[in-house]
Amino acid sequence: MRLYILTLFYFSANSILNVIIPLRGESLGATNTTIGLIMGAYLFTTMFFRPWAGQMIQKHGPIKVLRIILLINGLALILYTFTELTGYFAARMLQGVSTAFFSMALQIGIIDALPEKDRSQGISLYSLFSYIPGILGPLLALGLWQSGDMTGFTVVMVVIAIGTGCFGFTVKMNNGEKRSEPPKAAGGSMIFRSFGQLIHNPYLFRCSVLMLIASIVFGAVTTFIPLYAAELEQGSAGIYLMLQAVTVVLSRFVLRKRIPSDGKWHASFMMLNMLLLTSAALCVSLAVHYGAAIFYCGALLMGIAQALIYPSLTTYLTFVLPEVNRNILIGLFIAMADLGVSLGGVIMGPMADLMSYSSMYLLCAFMAASLIALAYRKEPGRWHKQVPS
Template sequence: MKGALSWTFIRLYILVLLYFSANSILNVIIPLQGEELGATNAMIGLIMGAYLFTTMFFRPWAGHIIHKYGPMKVLHIILIINGIALILYSITGLSGFFFARMMQGISTAFFSMALQIGIIDALPEEERSQGISLYSLFSYIPGIIGPLLALGVWQHGMNLFTIVMVTIAILTGVVGYSTKIESAKVAYSKKAPQSTNIFWSFHQLVKNPILFRCSILMLVSSVIFGAITTFIPLYAKQIDNGSAGIYLMLQAAVVVLTRLTFMKRIPSDGKWHNGFIVSAMLILTIASYSVSYASVAGFTFFYFGAILMGVAQALIYPTLTTYLSFVLEEDNRNVLLGLFIAMADLGVSLGSVLMGPIADASSYSFMYSICAIWGLVLIFFSYRKKGII
């Protein structure tokens, strides 16, 4: 096999799978542990949100550092920090989770940027969308069995949790240090890109209309994804025959199947495809409403929402990322891609931090109905008339 399916890239995808397997467990354990210790939804959301809020902050800087030193040198250092964070989860209580989330957030900022930039630089243009889709695909595979594994760990106590976290840390480090990727197109050096000022990149978020449109779409979509990830373990208890493990497993399985099915159909030509993107936002809106309505209609709408949410997650991120990899200027592409991905991180974080107080003041169902309204707004925002950027 060659290109995105060569053995070199398969090893990268396996590394991605191992790295994100910890999160598929933590996304269930932390809300359950927080509720047992009497934490409010706002507090749980703050702890969960600390992870990707930290990731968002470091994304543009990560793009700059990787531009100077190359993805693999950065990756090896980050794997050590990630291992320390996972071990910290296993030896601290709820208060220590907040700091472990921040450490893991820093690691993820550099890890995901290093691998995605490495994939983009090493693959020919016609295979970029396939490589990015496979990266994202393998980051979701742990979500298929992770939630059910987390529920099993939760039932058997935190001693088993410690064993699982340490094992993941060791395996991720071993695979990461034995994995290499060579780029035939880019020679990394300490020569800085056009701008080394990270605040310049944030200015581009407003100044560059293409980046602005994609970032807003990703930001708001990610708010919905974040609200789902954080509060489904608690909301599922209110649904007759509802199970958070089954919901998250079903959603992740759909992400994987959709990525495999549409891997070569995601646009990889640098053009804005209205029909494709508007359809993805429509699916996201219906998914949010289905989850919200499940409190009245029952588990059928609950799991139907999981299926549609998985489809939306599978399509939105790789479509927008691939599009930007073509239209952004190459000299500053890494930094600006880092900023775009930071908007995804910020959205997931806000989905935890902002939606928690809303759920406290009203209900989970009402909170998810707000997500559906935002999805409806995105449908109109994503449509671009000819001649308009």
Template sequence: MRGALSWPFMRLYLLTLLYFSANAILNVILPLKGESLGADNTTIGIVMGAYLFTTMLLRPWAGLMIQRYGPIRVLRAILALNGLALILYTFTGLEGYFAARMLQGVCTAFFSMALQLGIIDALPDKDRSQGISMYSLCASMPGIIGPLLAVGMWRAGDGSLFATAMIALAVLTGVVGYSAKMDGKRDEPAAGRTGQAGEMLRSFGQLAKNRPLFRCSVLMLTASLVFGATTTFIPLYAAQIRYGNAALYLMLQAGTVVLARFLLRKRIPSDGKWHPFYMMGIMLSLTAAALCASLSVAGGVLLFYPGAVLMGVAQALLYPSLTSYLTFVLPRESRNVLIGLFIAMADLGVSLGGMLMGPVADLSSYSTMYLICALLGASMIAFVYGRGIRAAPNP
């Protein structure tokens, strides 16, 4: 394969777009459905957080399995399970949604690891960050139209529209996924390489011992908590804001992510060096976005919608920047598993955004909850300065 925009990679990006389209709809439908059934913010947060909490637990194992069997074999096995998860949403209630979220979390752990590691291994170093950015871009593109479709389905009050959408996405994802290809040398089993379960368990210690991995994991965990709180509770919080519209907020956020990742894909660092001021700028954007959300209950849409754009900028740049950096500085023999641990921190953060911030919203308010998110973002600006200003990569 040559180039991040060649046809084989474009097919993988299309698969990514289809796979995450279901979640763009579910992120709006499920909180609204939960509220209509009388669930509090804590319960809604647990249901929504179960998805990526399950993904987080399985990320390192996914990295191990992909290292042993290759990304294509793992990908094809998991697509059938994803179809079952999507169909489960069509005929169950709140308890069934919780089970479906967990099943979908299992699928996403393997799907995203297979796609990302396959792209990383197939691309030359100079194109690596562009490939990761394009994957992330296509994972975010459904967020532009998905919320609008979800609100339309909800207002129509016709469950058959939602069921049809989930079944169609399950079928299309399976068809495209089974025809996808990656670099042939990565499709062969890799059982002979370092990928034993004991090493996977020992790799957890690298979260504390490996300085670049620790730095990136802390940043990703904290930022993802803010992203998770936004995804889970904006559909409910928007109703408290004059002229606030959750679908428009999420569309602006996702549109900014897509636009920034496409226009800036070649400017995301892909040199294996740590850029502290660049990272501080990203965390400043995240902090300002959360603060805008907090103050929107008083300031209205003049703060609410600009906050969506700032959130999108932070989300667009943070993940591909940190992932690209780690692919250079982590030991090659354990890179897949360690990247799995890093991505697990992102999953954990998003799930905690629902599970931890739900009780905070119940005990106080959405405004206070987002103020706490802003304070967490501000603490990461100081963290980057303190740990990054003197830093050089430490493989």
């Protein structure tokens, strides 16, 4: 429970920054492309550090790594309080580094600690606590922004940085001491060889493609909803993000036992998830024509899809990936999720500049729809476990 509470504290800053940064960028005259680059820098950096994080945590244990990255995270949050766009970009990268190690430490610990039948529930609860701040964070961010005084924002960032650090330094984990050395094959060269498994391992390939495209949609929502909502009559970014976060939290709690945890590919279940994602993006796109009601309906559908897709794919991979480098390969999979969220800002920003927010979200709906056939495809008999060479 202390680890879950630490997760809540750690991700509380992002629920505020995801609203403040786009609004602040627009007020400074930044284009959607620039805003997308700044927002995307966070998880783009995280993506590169995920595989290394998995290896370092396995070698040194989570506690030592956790304390170092909490200091880095605190530095990043304080950097937001006295800099502008360039400083925001640097702070996002620092956050990306710390998040790579933080999330890997907690998720690997959950996977190692729980019996197989409970893995999906453990991962879902971790994700649930990471989304709880999104319930009130966006509304707080809008309140801070509309006050016209950034002093309140400074105070909140400093309090979160200090509070997260102090609480994190008191947390204890089982097996916190230095672990036994990984096999020789698990050295740095194994990390680079493991990148090939993204293509050659059919389990990892399919899950990574699904997660990458889905995350692009999630990233586009996170980055540009604060700006798109201003174009809608009676549309509120705070209400949308709050509804989405509440839906994610409730869905992950209520539906956690429905997420498969048997190592089998449930084609109909995954197809339903992609249909939800497609419908959500379509609702957001059409909101400019049909009003706030369909906009908020998109928030509910997006929340359900986000609650189910990531833990379902992650749990499935914990069963089918070879144990010798499972942590590294799961790190690569999570890196694909990070890359997708990053690309949701980096790629969809120029699309919004060239077209409109509504057209950009329609493109997201088409991308999500393209995944339905891949999700529904049953596993051929030739898809067997592959041990890396």
